[in-house]
Amino acid sequence: MHIAILTLTFALAGCRSLKEKRQRMGGLHARFGNTPSVAVCESGARERHDASEWTFVIVGLSKREVESQCRQIEEKIERTVDARVMSIEREFV
Structure with a gap:
């Protein structure tokens, strides 16, 4: 069993309220x-x-599977979230 902890930090330029943040x-x-x-x-x-x-905590049977899932999450977020990704950290447990 392999586990990754993926942490992404975002900047939301021009965001003026928590409600807008939740929407974005x-x-x-x-x-x-x-x-x-x-x-x-x-x-x-x-x-x-x-x-x-x-x-994000990702669990898989192989490290390769977990790394692939991390990449998919990162790519999808960069395409779909209305925010700038400031940092991405991966930690394998």
Whole structure:
């Protein structure tokens, strides 16, 4: 069993309220939380309007499978989220 912790930090330029932040970041839970091998949560900057941090825990039978899932998550987020990705951190447990 292999486990990765993937943490992404976002900048939300021009975001003026938590409601707008939720709309712009919305759907991360729905898009990735339904996958049995992925857990997702907003892990930082919860009260800031202009920033957000999300953490994904990915579990798989092989390191290759987990790395592939991480890449897929990163690529999909960069295409679909209305925010700038400031940093991406991967940690293998």
